[in-house]
Amino acid sequence: MKLIITLLSIFSLSAIAPVQAAERYIDDNLFIYIHSGPSTQFRIMGSVNAGTPVDVKQWDKEAGFAQIEDDRGRVGWVDANYISETPPALTQLPLVQQELEETKQVLAEIEQSNNQVLLDKAHTIEEQGVQITNLIAEKDLLTQEIDTLKLSNETLQTRLNNQSEDVQMQWLIRGGAVLGAGIFLGLIIPFLPRRRKKDPHWT
The missing domain is CATH 1.20.5 (Single alpha-helices involved in coiled-coils or other helix-helix interfaces)
Structure with a gap:
């Protein structure tokens, strides 16, 4: 009988394992109750609001509870399902x-x-x-x-x-007129009567 009690005690102690203090947060419930032990059968010490940072002291995996210290310095047990590593x-x-x-x-x-x-x-x-x-x-x-x-x-x-052509035409006409006049004079002059000189032997 004593052996059975000893084994149960060892098992209970192994189930409640201390952990290094780490900051966690209370999950999105409005609040949860803090108990004096790892069960709802233990005395209610107060409540913790959602989003409150807490330090986890140890876990009771069998009971599903965690021992925490809240921002007011209270140490007690809460349901581990409401403990989160990230802020809610x-x-x-x-x-x-x-x-x-x-x-x-x-x-x-x-x-x-x-x-x-x-x-x-x-x-x-x-x-x-x-x-x-x-x-x-x-x-x-x-x-x-x-x-x-x-x-x-x-x-x-x-x-x-046009002016150049007119000038050339005028020059051509003038040249033709001069040429015609020259030819005319050349033809007429030989037929013109000449004045006879007086014979000095005539008296």
Whole structure:
């Protein structure tokens, strides 16, 4: 009988294993009760709110309880199912909301910056479009002026050619007239009567 009691005691002691102190958190329940021993049959010492950081002293795997020390310095046993290594969502929610707001702010700034860049590009494209339109209009105007100058040049060249032909014709006519007059005089002069000289022997 004593042997059985000794074996049960050893087994109970091995089931309650001390652990190195580590910070854990009470899970998402609103609160859990702290008991004086590793069971709900032990006296309730108080309660711990969700998200409270606690130090785990030891685990009773058989009973499913953990001995903890809360932020008020109380040492007692709680249901191990409500012990978590990460902060519960209830306590992380404000941080997540803050990060969400910061992310929204950054995205809004990026969007505003992108909109400004797009607006500047659109304005630049519009200005370039106006400049291109003006350059095309100037090119068309210069083309018209060049065509007008070409036409005027051709007209002047035609007049100059006509004047040159007129001058040549006038010179030809004048030369022909002079030549005709010379020929006429050459033909007429021999037939003109000459004055006879007085004979000195005549008295």
